[in-house]
Amino acid sequence: ELKVEQNPLFLSMQEGKNYTIYCNYSTTSDRLYWYRQDPGKSLESLFVLLSNGAVKQEGRLMASLDTKARLSTLHITAAVHDLSATYFCAVDTSGTYKYIFGTGTRLKVLA
Amino acid sequence: DTEVTQTPKHLVMGMTNKKSLKCEQHMGHRAMYWYKQKAKKPPELMFVYSYEKLSINESVPSRFSPECPNSSLLNLHLHALQPEDSALYLCASSQDPVQVTPLSYEQYFGPGTRLTVT
Secondary structure, rough: OEEEEOOOOOOEEEOOEEEEEEEOOOOOOOOOOEEEEEOOEEEEEEOOOOOOOOOOOOEEEEEEOOOOOEEEEEEOOOOHHHEEEEEEEEEEOOOOOOEEOOOEEEEEEEO | OEEEEEEEOEEEEOOOEEEEEEEOOOOOOEEEEEEEEEEOOOEEEEEEEEEOOEEEEOOOOOOOEEEEEEEOEEEEHHHHHHHHHEEEEEEEEOOOOOOOOOHOOOOEEEEOEEEOOO
């Protein structure tokens, strides 16, 4: 059974600081997705990572994928308050329709 | 157009009511999904339709009844719900991951329907 774990579950950080969220998954998959969710809102797609070594950056966020280690990271650079949200990674089971979501990381950036 | 729309945004219903949630996409996606999300939890997959046929039912109680009238529309019919069914219901769509390359398999989520069962 594919399991996806994120850590930390909660993250409180000061503006201007850097931090990394980790997403580990249990079985082979080449495709990993990062989503952002604001309270009471839907999921917003951030990154689609489709191969080993993939790295994507958007603003202060950078995501990477290491399929051999079954690990993805979401790195936050010089955090700002607007990044406060819950971040989910999701892995799909190859050839099926199922996303397996991680537990989510609730990020709070303090001014 | 990369938008998935859902109606209504909010719904309050009694345990004896019958209501429906609606979802629509015009991206030409052939896979559509219903998820349920409780507060502070990740979304849970309920149903998947592929080419307007039910592909996955994640052992969802029969008080939830999905319907896919055409390739752009997805409904979720609700009947005799319980208070514990109160949640955010999300619709999503994607290219068919079985038929196309991985480059196209990204799920696009609608804004959700906040359901409260009283």
